Amino acid sequence: MLEGASDEELMALVAAGDQAAFRMLMTRHMRRAIRIAQGIVGVAAEADDIGQETFLRVWRAAQTFDGRRARFTTWMHQIVVNLAIDRTRRPRTEPIEAAGEVADPAPGALTGLIDAEETTAVRRALAAMPERQRAAISLFHFEGLSGRDSAQAMQLSDKAFESLLNRARSALRQTVETMLGDRGRRP
Numbered sequence: 001m002l003e004g005a006s007d008e009e010l011m012a013l014v015a016a017g018d019q020a021a022f023r024m025l026m027t028r029h030m031r032r033a034i035r036i037a038q039g040i041v042g043v044a045a046e047a048d049d050i051g052q053e054t055f056l057r058v059w060r061a062a063q064t065f066d067g068r069r070a071r072f073t074t075w076m077h078q079i080v081v082n083l084a085i086d087r088t089r090r091p092r093t094e095p096i097e098a099a100g101e102v103a104d105p106a107p108g109a110l111t112g113l114i115d116a117e118e119t120t121a122v123r124r125a126l127a128a129m130p131e132r133q134r135a136a137i138s139l140f141h142f143e144g145l146s147g148r149d150s151a152q153a154m155q156l157s158d159k160a161f162e163s164l165l166n167r168a169r170s171a172l173r174q175t176v177e178t179m180l181g182d183r184g185r186r187p
Contacts, residue, residue, distance in 0.1 A: 007072035015062040022062075026055050029073065032143065033080045039138025040084035042127050050083045057083075070152065077139070077153030085131040118180065125175035133168035140165055 002010065002024045013021035033054045038047035057079050058065075065075055126134055132154065139150040151161030 008067035011062060011065045011067065011072055014059065015065065022055075022059055025058065025072070029076055030055065032073075033076060036077065036080045036138060036143055037084045037087075039142040040081065040131065040135050041087050042123065046087055047084075050080060050087060053083055054079045074149060074152045077145070077149070078155060081135050081139070081153055085135060088131045088134075118176075121176050121179040122172070125172050125179065128175065129168060129171060132164060133171060136161065136165045136168050137172065 002013075002021055005013075005021070005024070007025060007028070010021040010025050014025065030051055034047045034051035037050035037054075038044055041047055041050065054076060058076065065072070126137065129137075135154060136150065139145045139153055140147065145153065147161060147165070148158055150165075151158045154161060154164075156164065
């Protein structure tokens with residue numbers, strides 16, 4: 001019965017305290033919340049925490065949701081983005097993922113190392129970007145949200161989001177090219 005309900009209908013039930021409707025929303029959207037958070041914070045464990053906190057806030061603030069003002073997913077994306085940006089502003093220790101990669105001794109390892117270096121350069125460049133630029137790239141490129149949906153999730157006008165995304169792309173490209181030197185410039 002709940003499977004066919006829209007997100008907005010489920011939120012009306014959640015506002016009335018319906019736990020089954022809440023579980024259905026979590027089933028539908030938790031993975032995306034975690035992916036968006038990971039795109040911003042870059043650490044899987046923190047992204048999981050942000051996903052959990054997002055749905056805790058959805059439960060607690062269900063009565064404030066107004067389906068006439070925004071879709072549920074837009075409202076949820078705003079929560080995720082805000083939590084993730086807040087999390088990036090906290091001081092943190094280096095995650096285990098930051099440890100160096102072990103070289104692959106198999107044939108073709110050089111290609112693998114070059115790819116790994118490029119991936120590492122992109123990750124580092126993303127991590128060094130301002131949170132809002134990182135959020136714009138994550139929503140638009142990694143999550144595949146439209147410009148309009150990304151703008152709504154970040155509480156920006158379409159034009160302001162487009163400008164932010166262009167600045168983020170340019171900064172990312174420049175940083176990666178600087179990190180990789182001449183190899184960063186592809187024809």
